[in-house]
Amino acid sequence: MQSPLTALADMARQAGSILKDRFHKDNAVYFKGDIDIVTEADRLSEEYLVSTITSRFPKHDILTEERILESKGSDYRWIIDPLDGTTNYSHHFPVFCVSLALEERGIVIAAAVYDPLRDELFTAERGRGASLNGRAIAVSRTADLSRALLATGFPYDIRTNPNNNINYFNVLALKVQAIRRAGSAALDLAYIAAGRFDGFWELRLRPWDTAAGWLLVEEAGGKTSDLNGKTFFINAPGMVASNGVLHNDILKIIDDINPLDDRLLTNQKG
Numbered sequence: 001m002q003s004p005l006t007a008l009a010d011m012a013r014q015a016g017s018i019l020k021d022r023f024h025k026d027n028a029v030y031f032k033g034d035i036d037i038v039t040e041a042d043r044l045s046e047e048y049l050v051s052t053i054t055s056r057f058p059k060h061d062i063l064t065e066e067r068i069l070e071s072k073g074s075d076y077r078w079i080i081d082p083l084d085g086t087t088n089y090s091h092h093f094p095v096f097c098v099s100l101a102l103e104e105r106g107i108v109i110a111a112a113v114y115d116p117l118r119d120e121l122f123t124a125e126r127g128r129g130a131s132l133n134g135r136a137i138a139v140s141r142t143a144d145l146s147r148a149l150l151a152t153g154f155p156y157d158i159r160t161n162p163n164n165n166i167n168y169f170n171v172l173a174l175k176v177q178a179i180r181r182a183g184s185a186a187l188d189l190a191y192i193a194a195g196r197f198d199g200f201w202e203l204r205l206r207p208w209d210t211a212a213g214w215l216l217v218e219e220a221g222g223k224t225s226d227l228n229g230k231t232f233f234i235n236a237p238g239m240v241a242s243n244g245v246l247h248n249d250i251l252k253i254i255d256d257i258n259p260l261d262d263r264l265l266t267n268q269k270g
Contacts, residue, residue, distance in 0.1 A: 004102050004109065004110040005123060008100045008123065009112050009114075011049055011052055011053070011100060011112075012100050012112040012113070012114035013114055013121065014052075015045045015048055015049050015098040015100075015114070016114040016115070016116030017116060018044050018048055019098065020117060022040075022041045022044070023041075023092065023094075027039040027040045027089070039083070039086055039089060041089060042065075042082050042083040042086055043082075045082035045098065046065070046066050046080070046083075048082075049064070049082055049098075050062060050064060050067070050069070050080075053080075057076065057078070059072060059076075060072070060078060061074045061077040061078070062077065062078045062080065063078070063079045063080070063207060063208065064081075064082070065082070075105050077102070078101070078103075079100070079102075079212075079234075080098075080099070080100050081098070081099040081100075081186060081209065082098060083098065084096060084097050084098070084184045084187070084208075084209065085182075085183050085187070087183060088182075088184065093183070095182045095183055095184055096117075096183075096184055097113050097114055097116075097184055097186050097187050097190075098113070098116070099111075099112075099186035100112045100113075101214075101215065103211070103234075108126070108215045108234070109125065109215075110123075110125050111123065111124045111125075111213070112212060113186045113189075113190040113212050115187060115190075119133075120132060120133060121133055122194065122216055124193070124212075124216045124220070125219070126219070128219070130193050130215075130216050130219040132194055137194045137220050138193075138220050139193060139195055139220050139221045139222040139243035140192075140197075141243065143245045143246070145175055145249045145250070146175065146177065147176075148176045148177055148198040148199055149177055149178050149179075149180065149196075149198055150172065150179045150180070150198060150199045150200060150201070151180050151181070151191065151192070151197045151199075151200045152165065152168075152181055152200065152201055152202055153165075153181055153185055153188070153202045154166070154169075154181070155202075155203055157204070164203075165202065167257055167258060168254055168257055171253060171257050172250075175253060180197070185200075185202055185205055185209040185210065185213065186209060186212055188213070189210065189213020189216055189217055192216075192222055192241050192242065193213070193219070193222065194220070198246055199241065199242035199243065199246050199250050200240070200242070201238070201241075202238065203237070203238045204238065205236075205239055210234065210239055213241070214232065214234075217241045222241060222242060222244055223241070223242055223243075224239065225239075225251070226238055226239065227240055228251075228255075229248075229251045
């Protein structure tokens with residue numbers, strides 16, 4: 001039987017190939033909200049992933065962004081985002097990926113994030129480190145927040161929910177070297193694991209946004225938490241991830257801006 005990590009890597013590459021082949025073509029776009037969309041490429045990638053997992057691992061559960069699948073009560077659950085960065089993709093902006101993670105009894109044990117345009121495959125296996133195209137990676141050593149490059153994103157209800165991350169962005173932008181808002185949380189987290197970003201924060205993410213990147217960061221020597229500094233869990237209403245050295249500095253600024261009430265964060269990102 002194929003190892004979980006090998007299966008994840010193979011499926012991520014195949015799904016990524018589907019996205020790459022359609023990237024410069026016209027893809028039908030469907031609106032789930034004012035700015036929340038799904039494309040035909042999302043659906044084709046997801047159909048491939050769901051059918052492949054169902055065929056190879058018929059007893060396993062699957063959690064995916066675009067459809068509800070009946071739970072089988074398995075110890076194993078695949079968490080998949082067939083296209084993270086859909087808005088980018090629909091505008092032919094070349095920042096998107098496939099994100100896959102496997103849980104065993106609620107613990108993420110393997111992860112893959114694949115950027116098909118750059119042919120970069122980020123993988124991690126619990127207790128065995130993280131890698132990029134087979135080579136070990138590690139978080140940055142940046143220790144001065146004023147020299148840090150951070151990443152973030154904004155929730156899909158930014159127009160209607162006043163707790164929309166703009167306040168945190170405005171303050172942190174003056175405290176760090178720069179902030180990037182690239183549009184793919186999974187890639188942001190993979191880039192922290194690879195030492196390209198020093199820190200990340202975001203509100204109202206969903207399990208398919210964070211499951212793979214969460215393991216990548218921790219296996220690369222980084223740190224994760226919710227926005228209150230508590231232990232991160234897959235349904236947490238917000239996330240901070242970093243190289244570890246800067247983690248408390250980021251959390252302190254967030255708390256100084258607006259001490260967080262978890263109830264304000266529970267309208268999760270779609």
